[in-house]
Amino acid sequence: MTEKLGLTVRFGVFDADFRTQELRKEGVRVKLPQQSFQILQMLLEQPGELVTRDQLRQALWPGDTFVDFDHGLNNSIKRIRDALGDSADSPRYIETLPRLGYRFIGSIDGKPDVPSPAPIPVPRHRWRLFTVVALGGLLAATLTIYSLRNLIWRPPPPTLTIIPFTTFPGFEIAPSFSPDGNQIAFSWHGFEKEFQSDLYIKQVGQERVVQLTHHPSIHLASAWSPDGRFIAFMRHVDAEPDVSGIYMISALGGSERKLANITPLAGWEPIGVSWSADGKWLAFAKASSPAKKADSSPEHFSTHLVNVETTEERVLPDPSPDCVHTWQAAFSPDGKYLASICVLTGGVANIYLQSSDGKQAREVVGARSSEGFAGIAWAADSQSMLYSSDQHLWRVPLVGGKPEKLLFAQDVESVAVAPAGNRLAYAQVRHPSSIWRLELASEVKPAGPATKLISSSRGDGDSRISPDGKYIAFLSRRSGSPEVWVCNRDASNPVQLTFFGGPQPGSPSWSPDSRRILLDLRASGNAELYIVTADGGPPKRFLTGTTNASNPSWSADGHWIYFNTERPDSIWKIPVEGGAAIRLTSEGESRSWPQESADGKRVFFFRVAGGHGQAWTASVSGGDERFVPGTTDVQWLPARNGIYIINGSPRHFSLNHFDFVTQQAHKIADLPGLFGIGAPAISSDGRTFLFTGLEHGEGDIVLVEGFR
Numbered sequence: 001m002t003e004k005l006g007l008t009v010r011f012g013v014f015d016a017d018f019r020t021q022e023l024r025k026e027g028v029r030v031k032l033p034q035q036s037f038q039i040l041q042m043l044l045e046q047p048g049e050l051v052t053r054d055q056l057r058q059a060l061w062p063g064d065t066f067v068d069f070d071h072g073l074n075n076s077i078k079r080i081r082d083a084l085g086d087s088a089d090s091p092r093y094i095e096t097l098p099r100l101g102y103r104f105i106g107s108i109d110g111k112p113d114v115p116s117p118a119p120i121p122v123p124r125h126r127w128r129l130f131t132v133v134a135l136g137g138l139l140a141a142t143l144t145i146y147s148l149r150n151l152i153w154r155p156p157p158p159t160l161t162i163i164p165f166t167t168f169p170g171f172e173i174a175p176s177f178s179p180d181g182n183q184i185a186f187s188w189h190g191f192e193k194e195f196q197s198d199l200y201i202k203q204v205g206q207e208r209v210v211q212l213t214h215h216p217s218i219h220l221a222s223a224w225s226p227d228g229r230f231i232a233f234m235r236h237v238d239a240e241p242d243v244s245g246i247y248m249i250s251a252l253g254g255s256e257r258k259l260a261n262i263t264p265l266a267g268w269e270p271i272g273v274s275w276s277a278d279g280k281w282l283a284f285a286k287a288s289s290p291a292k293k294a295d296s297s298p299e300h301f302s303t304h305l306v307n308v309e310t311t312e313e314r315v316l317p318d319p320s321p322d323c324v325h326t327w328q329a330a331f332s333p334d335g336k337y338l339a340s341i342c343v344l345t346g347g348v349a350n351i352y353l354q355s356s357d358g359k360q361a362r363e364v365v366g367a368r369s370s371e372g373f374a375g376i377a378w379a380a381d382s383q384s385m386l387y388s389s390d391q392h393l394w395r396v397p398l399v400g401g402k403p404e405k406l407l408f409a410q411d412v413e414s415v416a417v418a419p420a421g422n423r424l425a426y427a428q429v430r431h432p433s434s435i436w437r438l439e440l441a442s443e444v445k446p447a448g449p450a451t452k453l454i455s456s457s458r459g460d461g462d463s464r465i466s467p468d469g470k471y472i473a474f475l476s477r478r479s480g481s482p483e484v485w486v487c488n489r490d491a492s493n494p495v496q497l498t499f500f501g502g503p504q505p506g507s508p509s510w511s512p513d514s515r516r517i518l519l520d521l522r523a524s525g526n527a528e529l530y531i532v533t534a535d536g537g538p539p540k541r542f543l544t545g546t547t548n549a550s551n552p553s554w555s556a557d558g559h560w561i562y563f564n565t566e567r568p569d570s571i572w573k574i575p576v577e578g579g580a581a582i583r584l585t586s587e588g589e590s591r592s593w594p595q596e597s598a599d600g601k602r603v604f605f606f607r608v609a610g611g612h613g614q615a616w617t618a619s620v621s622g623g624d625e626r627f628v629p630g631t632t633d634v635q636w637l638p639a640r641n642g643i644y645i646i647n648g649s650p651r652h653f654s655l656n657h658f659d660f661v662t663q664q665a666h667k668i669a670d671l672p673g674l675f676g677i678g679a680p681a682i683s684s685d686g687r688t689f690l691f692t693g694l695e696h697g698e699g700d701i702v703l704v705e706g707f708r
Contacts, residue, residue, distance in 0.1 A: 009044045010109040011093070014084065016044060023083060027159050030407045032083045033480075035060055036076040043094065043104040052101040071538070075499040077102065079480075082501075085404055161705040162408055165425060166202065168209075171699040173427040174221040174271075174375075174414050178251070179228045181421030185212070186701055187220040195650070199233055201251070204423070204703065212253055215243065219271040221414075224251070226279045232308070234273045234284055236264055246273060246284055246306060260306040260313055263287035263299060269343075269372070270301050270327040276356070277335030281305045285327030288315060301325040303340055303358070316358030318342070323352075324567065328373065331356075333419055334382040339364070341373050345548050345566045348525055349373055351385060353398070365400025368525060375414035375427075386424075388412040390482075390502060393426060408704065417707070424707040429699040432459045433676075435474060438669060438689040443640060444657045446669040453690070454491045461692035462507040465489065465683040466514040471534070472690070473497070473508040473517055484508050484519060486534060489688075497532060498539060506550060507679065510534075512558040518542070520550040520563075529563060544574050544581050551593045555600065555620075562594035562603055571605050571618060584622045596620065598640045604628070615643065630658050630665055635691075637680040644668075644682070646691070650675045655689070 007018045015024045021037045023030045032040070038060055042051050057069055077094065080086070086093045093106040166172045170190035177184055182204050189197040196216030202209045212231065213220075222233035231251050237243045246260040263270070263286050270285035284306070287299035303316040303326050316338075318326050323342040330339045338356055342363075343349045351367035354360065369389040376387040384397050386406075393409035396402075409415075413429040434455035439447040454460045458477035465472055469489060476485045479496055482504045487494040497517070498505060506520035506527075515534055520527050527550035530539040542552075548566040555562065560573045568587035571594045574580070585591055590608040597604060602617040615631035618624060628636075628643060635646035642659045653671040658664070671677060676694035683689075 011044070011106045016040060025407065028162075028408050030083045031410070033076070033079060035072075036079045036083070039073075039076050039102075040080050043102060044108065047104045047106075047108050050097060050101050050103050053099075054101075056101065071499045071536075075501055078501050082405060083407065087402070159706055160408055163703050163705070165204070165701040165703040167700055171197070171429075171697050172701050173429060173699045175416045175425040175427060175701050176222045176224055176231070177416050177418040177423065177425065178224050179226060179419050181418030181423050183251075184416070184425055184701065184703075185222045185224065185231055186427075187217075187222070189216070191696055199231070199249075210253065212249060213256065217244075219268050221271045221273060223273050223275045223282070225275055226277060230308075232259075232273050232275060232282050234262060234271055236262065236271060238264065246282060248308060259308060259311050260284070260286075260304070263301070265299075265301075269325075272328045272330075272375075274330045274338075276305075276331045277333065280309070281307060283329035283331060283338060285325075285329065286315075301327050303327070303329045303338070316354065317361075319352035319354050319358075319361035320363070326352075328376055330376055330378060332378050332382040333380060336382065339376060339378065339385060341376060343372075345526070348522055348527075351376060351387065351396075363400075364396060364398065366403050367394075367396045367400075374412070377415045377417050380417055380419055380422075386415050386417060388415050388426070390504065391429075409702070413699070422705070422707055424704040426702055426704075427699050428702050429697065430459075431694060431697045432457055433461045433692050433694045435460050435463045435472075436672065436674075436691055436693045438655065438671075438691075440668075440687050440689055443686055444666050444668055450669070450672050450691075452693075454487065454494075460485075462679045463690045463692070464508050464510055464681050465688060465690065466510045466534070467512050467684045468514040469683055469685060470514065473510065473534075475505065475507065484517065484532070486517075495536075497534075497536060505530075506552075509553045511554050512556060518552045518554065518561065520552060522550075527566065529561070543578070544572070546572065546581055553595050555596050556598075557600070560620075562596065564592040564594055564605065566592075571603060573603075573620070582622065584620070585618050585625055591616075595638050597638055604636075604638045604643075628658075629663065635678055635680055637682060639682065640686060644680060644689070646671070646677055646680060653677045 009016045013026050018041055021034060023032045039056060056073060081094060084093050088096055095103045095105045172186050172188045174187045175184050183201055185199060185201050187197040188200050189195060195218045197220045198211055198216060199213040199220055199222055200209050200211050217235045217237050219236040220233060222231050224231055229251060230248050232248045234246055235244055241264050244262050244264050245258050247256045247258050249256045274283045284304055285301045286304040287301050302318060305314045320342050322344055325343040326340050328341045337353045339351055339353055341349050342352050349369055349372050351364040352361050353364060364385060374388040376385060384395055386395050391411050393406040393412045394403040395406055409426055411428045411430055412426045415426040417424050435453050436450045437453040438450040441447040456478045460474055460476045463472050463474040471486050472489060473484060473486050475482055481501050483496055484498040484505055485494050486497050503521055503523040509518040517532050517534055519530055521530055527548045529542040529549050529552050531542050532539040546565050549563045552561050552563040559576055561576055562573045564571050569591045570583050570587050571585040571591050572581045572583050591605055593606040595604045601620060603620055604615055604617050607614055607616045612632050615628040615636045617626050637644040642657055645656045645658055646653055648654050651673045655668045655671055657666050657668055674693040675696055677691055679692040681690040
């Protein structure tokens with residue numbers, strides 16, 4: 001590839017600087033890996049011409065480089081298209097020529113300059129004529145530009161200014177703007193008081209912070225009243241259910257007034273409150289009783305409205321009969337609509353609009369996520385919606401269409417738009433979990449303390465040891481998107497195995513021969529099973545004949561694959577070579593995460609019963625469902641002669657073994673002082689115990705000036 005230093009190519013709203021290898025959109029730098037930029041540069045240097053796959057291989061993947069070229073190139077092209085907001089189906093910039101290569105088809109405004117040729121000597125007697133002609137041409141061009149200026153001149157695109165709004169130690173999240181856009185309320189807890197959040201206010205351009213509430217909460221989210229006098233907030237306190245609820249407080253501080261009770265839930269998903277444009281009603285999510293459907297969880301969340309003056313409470317109908325839950329309701333600034341998240345199945349959700357009375361509803365086409373939504377907000381003009389999903393920030397028109405990824409925002413978990421002032425704020429959140437190892441001298445005796453085995457700044461977890469004991473498969477975001485990785489048992493030589501580039505894969509499961517890995521993926525909107533070979537290659541879909549198949553695992557003899565379905569929730573098994581799936585459990589409350597027992601006679605699974613998670617078993621032939629004692633609301637893992645149990649509270653977890661013969665539990669070890677622990681795994685020899693541990697989360701509020 002010819003090196004052209006100091007050159008810039010302009011196309012559409014983008015600038016590509018070949019010297020610094022930077023891509024900018026309307027002046028804002030767009031994140032693009034170096035290899036992807038080099039491919040883009042090769043395409044821009046030959047606009048309209050085919051750049052073959054072989055040319056790209058020779059330039060960027062020399063023969064001595066040990067990588068999967070096809071996956072690497074496809075992944076790089078996908079990242080370019082994501083950065084440009086382009087589509088392979090209807091490209092504006094990058095066209096694919098199947099099996100041949102790629103071609104840049106966009107309009108280039110500024111092509112790479114080339115060195116000017118040496119001046120051609122002009123005879124002295126022609127200089128006067130040349131000067132006259134040049135001056136005449138310059139005058140004509142000036143007059144033409146002047147006369148057409150009002151027709152062709154456009155103001156430059158707005159420049160976004162992105163600055164940290166909070167940089168406090170700990171976790172700041174859930175921003176909410178005052179009506180004038182000059183103040184932001186947010187939830188904050190420090191490292192010394194994890195998940196003991198209170199509400200704070202900070203003015204734009206100042207560092208002074210005012211604490212508004214003084215009753216620590218696990219989850220807290222707020223909304224300003226349209227007149228700016230009050231702030232409403234939802235408080236969730238685990239240990240004090242009666243304290244959880246919807247409250248209102250003066251924006252200047254003072255006493256709180258409780259307006260409604262809420263339904264406590266371990267997750268953050270229902271947390272949120274929104275004020276109607278007329279200032280009379282607050283919208284929030286709350287569970288209704290009894291259960292809506294036999295195949296849903298006992299608690300079904302719907303949108304509730306509470307009158308801020310009379311505390312009258314109303315329940316709105318779900319925007320669709322397919323909604324398992326409806327939450328995170330948000331009134332539009334113009335008062336015409338109420339947006340909400342409709343959860344269709346585990347992780348899959350979309351955004352719906354309803355009239356303020358809830359009677360008319362429609363889906364916002366394009367606003368669907370297979371990863372779920374971590375927050376939604378209206379644009380100030382009520383013409384588009386913003387939402388965070390898979391740690392990215394997206395914008396979709398109210399009329400529907402292809403969502404636009406806002407590339408200036410990363411690691412997003414909640415978002416707010418100022419009613420005035422052209423400002424946006426979002427919470428930039430990081431949960432860098434790590435994989436920990438505990439070596440066992442016996443099934444009930446540790447060989448030493450747990451130690452950190454696999455870690456990165458982007459987070460790692462959901463590890464599984466191969467049956468031959470040589471490798472570990474795990475999930476990681478270290479490549480920029482959640483993918484399956486494989487490393488040696490001592491954590492050396494990590495290699496990326498999948499290149500999905502966005503959708504969150506499920507936990508990997510090894511085949512008994514350690515040659516294949518099974519996982520689930522929700523790229524299509526429904527959970528589906530895939531198999532990938534341990535040495536790489538494209539994943540292949542494994543058909544089950546059911547909908548929403550997820551959380552797969554292998555039988556010890558390698559003949560069967562266990563999995564669960566959602567809506568209806570049930571445990572199934574299917575022959576590895578294909579065929580009809582066999583249902584092993586009844587339908588009803590949540591049933592998931594099937595794992596075969598050590599003797600191969602029963603299958604363990606997770607079940608929600610009475611609002612609590614428990615371990616249950618069923619016969620591998622189906623039926624005979626039984627509760628496993630001592631497994632309510634704990635992490636668990638089947639063992640040879642019993643079951644491993646992780647229980648305790650943040651910073652105080654322990655590993656225990658429950659013996660099925662003696663019906664007694666034995667404490668094995670105190671685990672490190674971690675905030676969160678999950679995804680336990682054990683080696684086939686029973687000597688290495690792995691788990692995912694979170695030391696702490698970090699969150700800051702980021703302010704974006706000039707957003708429209």
